[in-house]
Amino acid sequence: xxxxxxxxxxxxxxxxxxxxxxxxxxxxxxxxxxxxxxxxxxxxxxxxxxxxxxxxxxxxxxxxxxxxxxxxxxxxxxxxxxxxxxxxxxxxxxxxxxxxxxxxxxxxxxxxxxxxxxxxxxxxxxxxxxxxxxxxxxxxxxxxxxxxxxxxxxxxxxxxxxxxxxxxxxxxxxxxxxxxxxxxxxxxxxxxxxxxxxxxxxxxxxxxxxxxxxxxxxxxxxxxxxxxxxxxxxxxxxxxxxxxxxxxxxxx
Amino acid sequence: xxxxxxxxxxxxxxxxxxxxxxxxxxxxxxxxxxxxxxxxxxxxxxxxxxxxxxxxxxxxxxxxxxxxxxxxxxxxxxxxxxxxxxxxxxxxxxxxxxxxxxxxxxxxxxxxxxxxxxxxxxxxxxxxxxxxxxxxxxxxxxxxxxxxxxxxxxxxxxxxxxxxxxxxxxxxxxxxxxxxxxxxxxxxxxxxxxxxxxxxxxxxxxxxxxxxxxxxxxxxxxxxxxxxxxxxxxxxxxxxxxxxxxxxxxxxxxxxxxxxxxxxxxxxxxxxxxxxxxxxxxxxxxxxxxxxxxxxxxxxxxxxxxxxxxxxxxxxxxxxxxxxxxxxxxxxxxxxxxxxxxxxxxxxxxxxxxxxxxxxx
Numbered sequence: 001x002x003x004x005x006x007x008x009x010x011x012x013x014x015x016x017x018x019x020x021x022x023x024x025x026x027x028x029x030x031x032x033x034x035x036x037x038x039x040x041x042x043x044x045x046x047x048x049x050x051x052x053x054x055x056x057x058x059x060x061x062x063x064x065x066x067x068x069x070x071x072x073x074x075x076x077x078x079x080x081x082x083x084x085x086x087x088x089x090x091x092x093x094x095x096x097x098x099x100x101x102x103x104x105x106x107x108x109x110x111x112x113x114x115x116x117x118x119x120x121x122x123x124x125x126x127x128x129x130x131x132x133x134x135x136x137x138x139x140x141x142x143x144x145x146x147x148x149x150x151x152x153x154x155x156x157x158x159x160x161x162x163x164x165x166x167x168x169x170x171x172x173x174x175x176x177x178x179x180x181x182x183x184x185x186x187x188x189x190x191x192x193x194x195x196x197x198x199x200x201x202x203x204x205x206x207x208x209x210x211x212x213x214x215x216x217x218x219x220x221x222x223x224x225x226x227x228x229x230x231x232x233x234x235x236x237x238x239x240x241x242x243x244x245x246x247x248x249x250x251x252x
Numbered sequence: 253x254x255x256x257x258x259x260x261x262x263x264x265x266x267x268x269x270x271x272x273x274x275x276x277x278x279x280x281x282x283x284x285x286x287x288x289x290x291x292x293x294x295x296x297x298x299x300x301x302x303x304x305x306x307x308x309x310x311x312x313x314x315x316x317x318x319x320x321x322x323x324x325x326x327x328x329x330x331x332x333x334x335x336x337x338x339x340x341x342x343x344x345x346x347x348x349x350x351x352x353x354x355x356x357x358x359x360x361x362x363x364x365x366x367x368x369x370x371x372x373x374x375x376x377x378x379x380x381x382x383x384x385x386x387x388x389x390x391x392x393x394x395x396x397x398x399x400x401x402x403x404x405x406x407x408x409x410x411x412x413x414x415x416x417x418x419x420x421x422x423x424x425x426x427x428x429x430x431x432x433x434x435x436x437x438x439x440x441x442x443x444x445x446x447x448x449x450x451x452x453x454x455x456x457x458x459x460x461x462x463x464x465x466x467x468x469x470x471x472x473x474x475x476x477x478x479x480x481x482x483x484x485x486x487x488x489x490x491x492x493x494x495x496x497x498x499x500x501x502x503x504x505x506x507x508x509x510x511x512x513x514x515x516x517x518x519x520x521x522x523x524x525x526x527x528x529x530x531x532x533x534x535x536x537x538x539x540x541x542x543x544x545x546x547x548x549x550x551x552x553x554x555x556x557x558x559x560x561x562x563x564x565x566x567x568x569x570x571x572x573x574x575x576x577x578x579x580x581x582x583x584x585x586x587x588x589x590x591x592x593x594x595x596x597x598x599x600x601x602x603x604x605x606x607x608x609x610x611x612x613x
Contacts, residue, residue, distance in 0.1 A: 050486060076488035088483035090476045092545075101476040102487045104469065111497070114468030115461050121468065128469075168487050 367507020
């Protein structure tokens with residue numbers, strides 16, 4: 001079953017065709033890698049998927065639903081959540097509160113119930129706290145639940161970003177260079193975590209990554225981008241052996 | 253363990269809120285005792301209601317500046333709108349509703365609602381702007397609000413309400429008609445319904461609403477927008493909705509402060525001294541010195557900085573000099589890194605000291 005289908009996606013910035021006739025099909029439950037040299041347009045694809053940019057051409061379908069050109073928040077409601085290359089946490093909120101913001105659209109009470117502290121407020125807040133801690137436990141962050149996000153070490157900030165994205169209960173998770181700035185040990189842990197998320201939440205994941213060990217270790221399929229165009233597409237092992245890919249990306 | 257962590261947090265918030273409420277109520281009781289004992293000069297007695305007004309203004313602006321993270325310099329404009337709309341109502345209804353309590357309650361609601369609606373209307377276009385631009389536009393709004401009210405003539409007779417922008421003769425009132433807003437002279441003869449007790453009550457209501465809002469689902473969304481708008485959008489937070497919510501709630505409490513202010517004076521006019529941009533900046537000074545995002549600090553700063561010039565009156569020429577020194581000292585105390593470290597040290601020492609005495613028991 002197809003979770004995400006992108007057809008003929010293109011966007012230009014001035015004269016630069018940042019993404020040019022991009023096609024991809026991601027199966028449900030797949031761990032899909034998007035690689036390519038710097039400036040190849042990988043993050044631009046993520047920004048197009050999440051509605052930060054509107055495509056000039058092309059159609060994006062998520063789980064059968066056309067989401068082309070929709071607003072970021074509608075796309076999140078439709079089921080895409082993401083992390084960012086340069087970490088974007090709510091740094092003056094606690095770790096638990098960061099996740100609770102992610103849960104925002106799944107747990108409701110209205111403003112008046114919040115201000116007057118009515119029973120619904122207490123009940124929902126209690127549930128929110130439980131769900132947030134449950135999610136933090138997956139990422140081994142439950143001990144830091146009340147720490148300000150800004151005070152977390154770098155690797156844990158990356159984990160918290162993933163936790164926050166998962167809190168929105170997405171169908172598709174986009175990870176933008178999750179291993180950037182991590183040491184080899186942290187990267188290994190991250191690989192386990194990503195695999196765990198895929199299995200445990202039955203999640204479809206697309207990740208952008210430069211760390212080849214991570215890519216070859218966990219990605220099932222790959223797309224290689226170069227100058228905004230698809231260079232090669234297919235199963236990870238085949239793609240990484242492709243002479244074109246080796247020439248453009250890995251070096252001869 | 254998990255439940256404990258949750259409890260510790262909610263206790264911390266609760267304790268901090270209770271300290272704030274306790275502080276306000278404590279000051280109220282002390283002042284009431286002093287007044288009863290005759291130990292308060294008439295000068296300071298006259299300042300009690302303005303103190304509440306400024307405290308409400310500072311707390312409400314802190315919602316925009318500290319929690320939403322947007323710089324607004326139009327707060328005096330919302331206060332002005334709240335003051336005039338409620339004073340207009342009170343003056344019209346003075347004979348119709350003779351019971352001051354009911355009339356004043358309705359006046360407060362009208363002031364809050366009018367200012368809140370204006371906050372919403374101004375917020376829709378203005379909140380697309382950021383930082384300096386937002387500050388400039390809100391500053392302009394404050395001045396426009398003040399100047400429009402300054403040239404407005406409103407009268408009432410049996411056929412309804414009459415408006416004019418030139419003079420009171422153009423209102424074409426019938427013989428029984430009364431001019432209520434007289435241009436630059438404003439509204440005279442507003443019933444004096446404000447009192448220190450009412451002021452403290454309104455301040456407490458403001459605190460309950462704003463503190464509870466901050467520590468709720470909506471408050472988290474507002475602070476998420478402050479910390480990172482792009483990320484907030486990516487997790488499905490409706491940016492426009494929450495920005496407008498924070499801005500209009502902030503405006504409506506400025507309106508409440510305006511109601512309190514208007515009903516403390518027998519004649520209300522929109523001068524640059526009370527509703528001009530100097531006032532907006534004054535409120536911002538309270539917020540910045542009290543600590544951006546720190547509600548309790550806003551109240552303390554508002555009280556200290558309002559009382560100080562009056563208490564220093566005896567020093568004549570040196571008055572403003574000392575005022576300036578205090579401003580700088582407060583700024584350093586709140587924001588200088590070395591002072592923050594020093595404060596943390598003291599707090600840590602006090603806490604560990606407490607533990608020792610507990611252990612000794």
